[in-house]
Amino acid sequence: MANFPKVSVLIACFNNAEYVAGAIHSVLRQDYPFYEIVIIDDFSDDNSFKIIKEFESDKVKIFRNEKNFGTGYTKRRCIEESSGEIFCFLDSDDELASHALSSMVKCHLEDPECSLVFSNYYDCNSDLKIIKKNVRQNAGSSFSHLDTGKISHLVTCKRIFYDRTAGINPAFKLAQDHDLYYKMEEVGVVKYINDFLYFYRMHRRSASxxxxxxxxxxxxxxxxxxxxxxxxxxxxxxxxxxxxxxxxxxxxxxxxxxxxxxxxxxxxxxxxxxx
The missing domain is CATH 1.20.1280 (Monooxygenase)
Structure with missing residues (x-):
């Protein structure tokens, strides 16, 4: 892996016009410059795609599904359209801490056998004001998400290890993240960063x-x-x-x-x- 590997930040969006710009801006504010953003709109019927298109550039790739396929298909396509040596998913209504990518890259570089790195995260209200700190746990050699269920935002994966798995199941309507974590821990080492790198927003739609x-x-x-x-x-x-x-x-x-x-x-x- 290069000393400064490219990180692909992947955003699968469906009807999140109110918050998707904030998600994108949180990536553009990163203190690590070697990244790309891949956004796939899953045939939104609100203003999401119009907002997303305004960010299109050499570093921000925009795609749109020809119909609504669901999260499993869209997240798998995000990975296929990306080119980074490391990738992570950012929900279109959430945001990253400004040092999220640099912290993740450092951990990945320290252990070439590491397939997945995860961190702590904040629960926030609709205005992104912090409500709760969610502290996860140290991974360790005997760690398994299957037993503990502790892997959560932010999660980054090395592509070389992802390619050894069957990948995200496009048929999954929910729980694609858990399916991915199980597969990634089967092919490499899981690492944990004791830092808060992700802002999880709770709002009207998340309450439902x-x-x-x-x-x-x-x-x-x-x-x-x-x-x-x-x-x-x-x-x-x-x-x-x-x-x-x-x-x-x-x-x-x-x-x-x-x-x-x-x-x-x-x-x-x-x-x-x-x-």
């Missing part, structure tokens, strides 16, 4: 994701990622049913049991029957 339906749907896709990891690793699958129940219970923490029965039990059973 906290509904019972959204939480259950998210857990179901996450479980699919876990199940796929079990298959790849040849692990004993006898505890998969227990994992599934624990994940459903976690999704219900803020909701009563009768709401689950009323709103989602049919969907959960139908999904199980399709397995």
């Amino acid at each position: 994701r906290a509904s019972l339906d959204a939480r259950l749907n998210s857990r179901l896709w996450h479980f699919r990622a876990i199940e796929a990891a079990y298959h790849r690793r040849g692990l004993d699958q006898s505890d998969l049913d227990l994992r599934f129940l624990v994940m459903i219970k976690d999704a219900m923490k803020k909701h009563s049991y009768h709401k689950l029965l009323a709103r989602r039990v049919r969907g959960v059973l139908a999904w199980c029957l399709m397995k």
Whole structure:
């Protein structure tokens, strides 16, 4: 890897006209100059694409899907359209700390066998005012996201290791990040930076994701990622049913049991029957 490797910051955007400019500006303010931004608009029907196009330059590549394909397809295409030796995803409503890329590059250069580096992040309100500090954990040699679930923003990956995996599954509607983390830890070393490099914005649309339906749907896709990891690793699958129940219970923490029965039990059973 070069002394100053190019970093590809990947933004998959759908209907985020209100915040996407802030996400892009946070990359343009980086203290590390060797980067590109790859933005793919997933056929937004708001003003997102018009705003994004205003940033197009030699360092900012803009693409648009011919129809709405969803996050799995769009994130995979982001990687395919990029050329950096290191890449990371930035959600189109979030922002990076100004030293995020330089900190990540330093860690990657220190360990050539490192496939993935992750950090701490801030929970913020819609105005990006910090609400909570989310401290993750030291990775270590026995670390596995499959056991701890601690990998989170900001995550950067070395392309040379990503190319050893099957890549992001374009069929995944949610939990592409977990699926990617499992695959990356299977081919290299995971490292942790004890610093806050990512601002996660909570706003009207993100609040809707906290509904019972959204939480259950998210857990179901996450479980699919876990199940796929079990298959790849040849692990004993006898505890998969227990994992599934624990994940459903976690999704219900803020909701009563009768709401689950009323709103989602049919969907959960139908999904199980399709397995």
